[in-house]
Amino acid sequence: MIIPIVDSIRAKLTSREQLVDIEKQSVITRDNVNISIDGIVFCKVEDAKEATYNVVDFKYAIANLAMTTLRAEIGGMDLDDTLSNRETLNAKLQTELGSAASNWGIKVTRVEISDIAVPHEIQRAMNMQMEAEREKRAIETRAKADKEAVIRKAEAFKQEEVLKAEAIERMADAKKYEQEQIAAGQKEAMRLINETMSENKNAAEFLLAKDRVLAFQELAKSPSKDKMILPYDVTQMIGSTSVLGDAFFKGVSNGDKNNAS
Secondary structure, rough: OOOOOOOOOOHHHHHOOEEEHHHHEEEOOOOOOEEEEEEEEEEOOHHHHHHHHOOOHHHHHHHHHHHHHHHHHHHHHOOOHHHHOHHHHHHHHHHHHHHHHHHHHHEEEEEEEEEEEHHHHHHHHHHHHHHHHHHHHHHHHHHHHHHHHHHHHHHHHHHHHHHHHHHHHHHHHHHHHHHHHHHHHHHHHHHHHHHHHHOOOOOHHHHHHHHHHHHHHHHHHHHOOOOOOOOOOOHHHHHHHHHHHHHHHHHHHHHHHHHHH
């Protein structure tokens, strides 16, 4: 029951989500780097009575609690962890603030770190470090690429040499097979010739005559005009001489007869 004039409205609160700014402050990390950091806390009133009577100004209380919690968390982290693990830092702040704000009828929905600023000297050193890391990775990448190129080249050379060796081996086998076949053919030909000569006495003379005919054919193909064919047998040579002698003496006798008449 509200008694007019005696009772009055102490405060008006909204159930909508509200923002609480965490002012930029200077914080020292575990590795003694002085950084500036700020953020935002998102919260909403769940119990208006507790938010009114348990705390004078819940926004101011949350902002100050956030600042002290932030200093404590940053003080236990290195600079690299602070910069790289922002999500982890947000979760820790939300847990710590939510536990305290629940006594005031406030629910902390989320916490966001807005900005982390480092001194100019540290920023320059970080840039140099990142540049050195990039150069290091580039050198490692080039070295790895060169190594792989050398390995691939060596593998290709090895494969080429293996293929060459296989080709030489195959050619040698083919040459060996060819020589074996030629030798086998010659052996068989000689065997057949020996059998033929043993069976026929004139076979040897036939073979010799065949060779002479081939020789004369090659001689006849020669373009040279200064060719002289001599008998290949002494008997034939004597026979040719006697034929020439008979022809000579017949010519002489015929001349004498003509002179006498």
